[in-house]
Amino acid sequence: MLAAAAAPTRTIAAPVSCRSAGRREDGGGSATARMPRAILDLFRKMRAGEFPDGAHVLRAKIDMASPNINLRDPAIYRIKHATHHNTGDKWCIYPMYTYAHPIEDAIEHITHSICTLEFEDQRPFYDWLLDKLADGGFFTRPLPQQIEFARLNLTYVVLSKRKLIQLVDEKHVAGWDDPRMPTLVGARRRGYTPEGFRRFTDQIGVSKSDGWIDYSVFEACQRDVLNDTAPRRIAVLDPVKLIIDNYPEGQSEDCFAPNHPQQPELGKRVIPFSRELWIEREDFTETPPKGYFRLFPGNAVRLRYGYVVQCTGCDRDAAGRITAVHCEYLPDTKSGTPGADSVKVKGNIHWVSAAHAHEAGVRLYDRLFRTAQPGQESGNFLDDLNAESVKVIRAQLEPALKDAAPEASFQFERHGYFVADHVDTKPGAPVFNRTVTLKDSWVKTEK
């Protein structure tokens, strides 16, 4: 790139160099008096490393009276005694990005060079440079065109490289592939799908007004895709025992659950049922709030894909914590049998047979930041880190989940979408990452 860029400088109307002390406002005048040959000679000495950093700079002569400062004889090469990965220490000048960029675009036959809004007032220089180089025969028209659009700002997310590096370096996250990171490797471990990203980009559009896309738009896109593609499975994330007192000890039977309620062609899987099950702690309460239709003493619910049970009470330990919930099942109500609908219930909770469950690690991820625009208030985005952006738990899974393949996504019914982590999952010992929760209108009515 350096070599390619060096040649064209000779064609610029009158490239000039000036003393390091001179800024744009006062540096142009003396240089116009210099002869091109003298300037070329000086430039070669700059390149050869005969001057210290900052001693000279090569500037393009354009228009010192321009209201656009980028046209006031901008610097295009400066001296830097840096070791280059290709040229080593032989070449001591480096082009400015604003100078190199249009040339690179032209060399690569770029037609539309898309960039962000902050480069808008750089465009006149971009056009000026390529126009000069085309006049000099280095490039043919039509020339590349720089077109600016707003960058993507996503609420609750930081995307700047500087900030991402800081998150990793200062170990606020586990690494570049931490599932909370908005990186390709992070998104992949999180279980976000490529199709979900495509849907997202289709929906947010492209414009020149800089705004903030709400993270819920992104989540909705991921849910859309996962809802169609992810097989359903049962996982109890916060287990408490449910004991069916009138079900024989030691007995078990098979229940059948569809892999996808909207796609029966995907078949069913077997889920073992027995006397002692794991259910979610939050699916039972002794003091039900208004509208609560899960387990509470006297109430009946369906054990999804199994029987209807009636709650009889619970056990507590010395500290008052519930250790087990008790119920009795209605033998004729098994899902899939003629009597299944003989008893109507509103509630429907999931469960896993304690004797058949597979315990596994699950990471519940949430937004990395707790404010929509991290750092907006305090000026330091780290102040807005969400302390609860990850919760590592042990969950009780249905047997079919034991052999989940790395990167396989599932919907854990009533919870959300989860993916088998491709780094930590071992054969027969999956570890799951929560991609995104299901929508939950109950948490809203609760408040």
Next chain:
RNA sequence: UGGGGAGUCGCCAAGUGGUAAGGCAUCGGAUUUUGAUUCCGACAUUCGCAGGUUCGAUCCCUGCCUCCCCAGCCA
């Protein structure tokens, strides 16, 4: 201050002279063995503000207001 941009529903975003698409969110209601999904319905007499042109303006003109970016030998 000078220069460069942007202002259409809570958040994005079409429309650019003929009387305001769509998505997310929200709120109703139906279906549902996921308080999910799906489905139906509601959701800007109004397009930053004020004038003007026009039969008619979000769109054209004038003025104003607000917000963002630049003023590195950074990218």
